[in-house]
Amino acid sequence: MSYSDGIEYECLQCRLRERAEGVLVSTCRRCGGEMRNVQPIDG
Ligand SMILES: [Zn+2]
Numbered sequence: 048m049s050y051s052d053g054i055e056y057e058c059l060q061c062r063l064r065e066r067a068e069g070v071l072v073s074t075c076r077r078c079g080g081e082m083r084n085v086q087p088i089d090g
Pocket of ligand 1 (some may be wrong): 051055058059060061062063077078079080
């Protein structure tokens with residue numbers, strides 16, 4: 048397990064990626080779309 052800098056989120060609409068630390072991000076600040084946490088594919 049090696050989480051670098053919090054959790055990465057991706058907007059389902061505009062594909063904006065944003066990294067948040069200890070905060071739940073649910074709304075894209077760019078287009079207001081739905082943000083989804085991106086889980087790094089590991090092994
Ligand atoms: Zn967006």
